[in-house]
Amino acid sequence: MQFNPCMKHNLIRASTRHFAETELAPIAAEIDHNRTFPREVIARMRGLNYFGLQVPEKYGGAALDSISAAIVVEELSRVCAAIGLCVTVHNGVAVYPFLQFADKRQKEKYLFRLASGEDVGAFSLTEANAGSDAGSVETTAVKNGGTYILNGTKIFVTNGGVCDIALIFALTSAPDAKLQSSVFIVESSFQGFLRGELEDLCGMRANPISSLFFEDCPVPEENLLGKPGDGMKIGLATLDNGRIGVAAQALGIAQGAMEAAVKYAKERQQFKKPIASQQTIQNYIADMATEITAARLLLYHACDLKDAGAPFGPEASMAKLYCSTVASKVTSLAVQIHGGYGYSKEYDVERYFRDAKVTEIYEGTSEIQRMVIARAILSRQIL
Amino acid sequence: MTKQKSIWVFGDYRNYYQNRVTLQLLSKAMDLARVIGAQVCAVVVGHDIEEWIMEYTAHGADRILSIDHPSLTSYSTEHYLALMQYLVTQRDPDIILVGATDFGREFAPRLAKRLGTGLSADCVGLDITPDGLLVQIAPSFGGNMLAEIVTEKHRPQMATVRPGTFREIPHNYERTAIVERLPLPPDLPVSRARVIEYERAVQREHAIENATVIACGGRGMGNKNNFKKLYELADLLGGDVGATRPVVYAGWAGHGALIGQAGKHIKPKLLFSFGISGAIQHTAGLGEANFIVAVNKNPQATMMKMADVAVTADASDFLNNLIRELKKRIHD
Amino acid sequence: MFEIVVCIKQVPMVAELPWDEKTGTLRREAAAGMMNPACKHAVEAALQFKESHGASITVMTMGPPAAKQVLHEAIAMGAGRGILICDPLLAGSDTYATSFVLARAIKKEIPGFGLVLCGAYTSDSETGQVGPQLAEELNVPAAAYAEHIDISGQTMRVRRLVDNFRETLEMEFPALVTVSMERYKPRYVSFAGLNRAFNGARIDVLSAADLAVTAADLEANGSRTRVRKVFIRKTMKENVRITGAAANAAAEFLDRYQRSISAVIGKSIETKK
Numbered sequence: 001m002q003f004n005p006c007m008k009h010n011l012i013r014a015s016t017r018h019f020a021e022t023e024l025a026p027i028a029a030e031i032d033h034n035r036t037f038p039r040e041v042i043a044r045m046r047g048l049n050y051f052g053l054q055v056p057e058k059y060g061g062a063a064l065d066s067i068s069a070a071i072v073v074e075e076l077s078r079v080c081a082a083i084g085l086c087v088t089v090h091n092g093v094a095v096y097p098f099l100q101f102a103d104k105r106q107k108e109k110y111l112f113r114l115a116s117g118e119d120v121g122a123f124s125l126t127e128a129n130a131g132s133d134a135g136s137v138e139t140t141a142v143k144n145g146g147t148y149i150l151n152g153t154k155i156f157v158t159n160g161g162v163c164d165i166a167l168i169f170a171l172t173s174a175p176d177a178k179l180q181s182s183v184f185i186v187e188s189s190f191q192g193f194l195r196g197e198l199e200d201l202c203g204m205r206a207n208p209i210s211s212l213f214f215e216d217c218p219v220p221e222e223n224l225l226g227k228p229g230d231g232m233k234i235g236l237a238t239l240d241n242g243r244i245g246v247a248a249q250a251l252g253i254a255q256g257a258m259e260a261a262v263k264y265a266k267e268r269q270q271f272k273k274p275i276a277s278q279q280t281i282q283n284y285i286a287d288m289a290t291e292i293t294a295a296r297l298l299l300y301h302a303c304d305l306k307d308a309g310a311p312f313g314p315e316a317s318m319a320k321l322y323c324s325t326v327a328s329k330v331t332s333l334a335v336q337i338h339g340g341y342g343y344s345k346e347y348d349v350e351r352y353f354r355d356a357k358v359t360e361i362y363e364g365t366s367e368i369q370r371m372v373i374a375r376a377i378l379s380r381q382i383l
Numbered sequence: 384m385t386k387q388k389s390i391w392v393f394g395d396y397r398n399y400y401q402n403r404v405t406l407q408l409l410s411k412a413m414d415l416a417r418v419i420g421a422q423v424c425a426v427v428v429g430h431d432i433e434e435w436i437m438e439y440t441a442h443g444a445d446r447i448l449s450i451d452h453p454s455l456t457s458y459s460t461e462h463y464l465a466l467m468q469y470l471v472t473q474r475d476p477d478i479i480l481v482g483a484t485d486f487g488r489e490f491a492p493r494l495a496k497r498l499g500t501g502l503s504a505d506c507v508g509l510d511i512t513p514d515g516l517l518v519q520i521a522p523s524f525g526g527n528m529l530a531e532i533v534t535e536k537h538r539p540q541m542a543t544v545r546p547g548t549f550r551e552i553p554h555n556y557e558r559t560a561i562v563e564r565l566p567l568p569p570d571l572p573v574s575r576a577r578v579i580e581y582e583r584a585v586q587r588e589h590a591i592e593n594a595t596v597i598a599c600g601g602r603g604m605g606n607k608n609n610f611k612k613l614y615e616l617a618d619l620l621g622g623d624v625g626a627t628r629p630v631v632y633a634g635w636a637g638h639g640a641l642i643g644q645a646g647k648h649i650k651p652k653l654l655f656s657f658g659i660s661g662a663i664q665h666t667a668g669l670g671e672a673n674f675i676v677a678v679n680k681n682p683q684a685t686m687m688k689m690a691d692v693a694v695t696a697d698a699s700d701f702l703n704n705l706i707r708e709l710k711k712r713i714h715d
Numbered sequence: 716m717f718e719i720v721v722c723i724k725q726v727p728m729v730a731e732l733p734w735d736e737k738t739g740t741l742r743r744e745a746a747a748g749m750m751n752p753a754c755k756h757a758v759e760a761a762l763q764f765k766e767s768h769g770a771s772i773t774v775m776t777m778g779p780p781a782a783k784q785v786l787h788e789a790i791a792m793g794a795g796r797g798i799l800i801c802d803p804l805l806a807g808s809d810t811y812a813t814s815f816v817l818a819r820a821i822k823k824e825i826p827g828f829g830l831v832l833c834g835a836y837t838s839d840s841e842t843g844q845v846g847p848q849l850a851e852e853l854n855v856p857a858a859a860y861a862e863h864i865d866i867s868g869q870t871m872r873v874r875r876l877v878d879n880f881r882e883t884l885e886m887e888f889p890a891l892v893t894v895s896m897e898r899y900k901p902r903y904v905s906f907a908g909l910n911r912a913f914n915g916a917r918i919d920v921l922s923a924a925d926l927a928v929t930a931a932d933l934e935a936n937g938s939r940t941r942v943r944k945v946f947i948r949k950t951m952k953e954n955v956r957i958t959g960a961a962a963n964a965a966a967e968f969l970d971r972y973q974r975s976i977s978a979v980i981g982k983s984i985e986t987k988k
Contacts, residue, residue, distance in 0.1 A: 061907065063907070397880065492844035693955070701964060708965045712986055713983075
């Protein structure tokens with residue numbers, strides 16, 4: 001359903017859709033099945049600013065507004081969620097902290113490389129004992145002269161298998177002092193930076209999600225992002241932004257699944273008529289379309305607030321919560337509408353179903369999103 | 384004295400053996416002519432054209448207007464436009480039919496513009512009223528509907544017709560026609576688009592557009608090895624292999640095999656469609672394939688509904704069995 | 716400066732999964748449209764000349780206000796200027812009228828043009844007539860379905876494959892060529908490029924009056940044909956269904972159609988019963 005009244009947004013949507021249909025659609029099923037990261041397609045995306053969506057032009061980016069960036073992620077995810085994930089994580093939580101918190105030297109050193117896609121970015125906070133409880137990270141960064149020595153393990157790192165630059169959250173508290181964490185810019189070429197095996201996951205299988213191990217990994221102190229102890233501040237701000245991206249991803253998955261379900265319902269005949277003529281199916285379709293439209297509005301609202309410079313955290317949480325919930329519901333309905341064929345790998349909907357689920361989990365589980373929203377309302381930050 | 388009504392068919396002869404559209408149009412022109420008491424006239428221009436004059440006579444022309452000249456050896460749209468304009472101005476035909484070949488589709492609209500008359504392109508049917516109004520039936524709205532189109536005021540009425548729409552009459556040696564061998568008109572303008580190279584394309588290169596039999600495979604074939612078996616079927620039937628876009632991008636077939644909106648437009652007599660759902664980008668290239676056999680696990684796929692014969696089966700499975708059965712039955 | 720005019724058209728965006736969006740809803744401006752693929756190839760051809768020989772490129776389209784989108788897209792690809800011919804008077808024009816109006820606009824806005832490029836056909840109507848008829852209106856030499864265009868000085872050579880014949884045509888400028896989709900694969904546009912195309916893109920909107928085209932003109936140069944009836948295409952296909960185990964299905968299929976298949980392939984597969 002065409003939403004954007006703005007021609008520029010339409011054009012960005014048409015352009016991304018063209019790319020996605022031409023380059024990603026033919027391989028999406030195969031790379032999911034084989035867990036391959038499509039390097040040639042990623043290479044083609046580099047010169048088109050897919051990796052610098054909101055980076056200023058002077059650093060080689062496209063300086064897109066947030067709705068445009070969301071549309072790009074949405075259209076990629078509509079065809080291939082795993083690559084939509086790669087792009088949204090890179091832009092939303094790897095590049096974004098540089099834009100917000102890096103000093104001039106760091107920007108000049110890294111932004112070009114990231115915006116051009118020459119370097120793929122990753123953001124790693126999560127550990128075995130620190131999922132929702134982000135404060136419980138155990139990775140340490142101990143200062144030794146002009147270097148910090150990193151030790152620890154990060155898990156479920158999106159883009160982990162291919163990232164060149166990773167933002168790592170580590171404890172930098174002094175002994176006997178209050179626990180504090182900081183963020184470090186770590187290059188994959190640093191000594192002691194090791195990648196784990198690729199995770200074998202239910203969905204997003206073409207994304208190289210893996211663990212990252214740090215064994216006495218030396219990080220120069222000029223690679224500290226912000227100040228020591230800024231970890232929480234940077235983390236929270238980044239997650240707010242990342243949620244918009246994941247919401248867009250979930251929205252794209254839902255859109256793709258709905259389109260497939262509608263097409264199938266019109267073709268599939270039972271009892272001598274298309275199943276689309278059955279009221280139950282029509283109810284499903286009505287619900288899917290309405291919820292997707294509502295989700296889209298919520299997402300674009302969060303984007304507008306962000307671009308206006310207003311606080312957008314709770315709204316981003318709402319968008320993420322709602323879009324991911326809708327994605328799970330819509331993809332489940334889409335499989336149901338396809339009947340037995342929906343359960344078969346012959347059709348694409350089962351992949352959408354598998355891909356959708358994780359959008360309710362990563363970048364803050366739905367439970368955490370509710371916590372964020374409730375706190376905001378209870379503290380009267382928003383109405 | 385009332386002028387004799389005439390229906391003209393432009394002789395597009397250069398691929399005579401593969402492309403019978405002129406003969407098909409002559410046959411239809413005969414039907415139309417009968418209703419209004421008109422003469423069927425074939426226009427043949429070129430060099431060394433005796434063979435085509437005889438063929439068109441044997442296939443329905445009452446009259447042949449021919450111009451034979453060395454300067455007309457290779458098709459030249461500009462020359463033919465000038466010649467037709469000259470002939471039409473002199474003879475005032477009621478109707479001109481042109482086959483919708485690549486040539487026809489460029490030539491006819493230009494001729495219509497030059498003559499200031501109306502044209503319906505890619506007609507799939509023609510009819511005529513007793514007072515000589517040509518009813519042109521052409522697809523509209525993306526091919527799902529048909530439209531009846533008429534050119535009410537302007538003459539001649541023009542239409543281009545897809546090859547394979549009509550059936551030619553069998554070659555009849557006993558038919559005769561009035562053959563007018565006309566000289567090249569004196570002040571024919573020099574063609575501004577000069578033909579400097581002109582040769583028949585090596586058959587294999589773009590064989591698929593002219594293939595009589597095509598075995599086309601989609602993603603439902605499963606994998607590259609299964610897809611490759613299509614070549615075996617094609618060889619048995621003397622045909623070619625086509626592919627859908629996902630298949631080409633998956634590397635199972637080369638771009639030359641791509642059939643559809645962005646690929647080749649085909650017009651085989653017999654088309655096998657294996658494991659293809661029938662997305663519009665593909666079906667746009669199917670043209671007027673005479674006989675379509677679709678094989679798909681999903682009996683409700685669009686392609687299955689478009690087919691003359693729809694086989695509900697695993698595409699690769701059926702293909703293997705078809706090859707085996709054919710091998711048993713073929714005897715030269 | 717060599718002037719190239721590319722005539723492009725906006726056609727409905729056909730999703731990979733066909734979904735009819737054109738249901739006459741209120742938000743016509745928001746209806747999804749895209750540049751006709753063959754037109755995009757024509758724009759690409761123009762861009763390649765600009766890069767190799769130097770040229771100034773104007774893209775032109777006739778359509779509703781939403782058609783501006785394709786002009787923006789062409790400018791993002793590298794065209795210099797866009798012209799939208801938009802007027803309620805022109806709605807529903809067929810190729811006859813369209814070629815007349817386009818010719819008027821070209822003669823007015825880019826009178827010194829060297830080359831006009833069009834896509835060989837559109838994805839929605841596929842008649843491929845506008846190009847040839849525009850050539851007649853402009854009275855210039857033309858070639859359709861060009862695969863390869865070579866420019867040298869004042870001459871142009873066009874290579875094409877038509878009806879299984881390889882032809883090379885030579886023409887002087889000004890000329891018109893329609894571009895097939897065989898070559899000139901269109902470049903993707905970066906998002907920075909798309910963004911830039913919206914800031915200060917040079918797009919002029921012309922009405923019928925701006926082109927001195929009146930209703931009478933359209934009457935005189937408009938459609939010569941009239942649609943007198945539209946009806947649903949009756950499938951002329953029998954749509955025979957064969958089911959069952961693959962081996963039996965294959966045998967059944969060949970049994971039923973052996974005669975016609977033999978006729979088509981020129982070899983007998985008939986089993987003596």
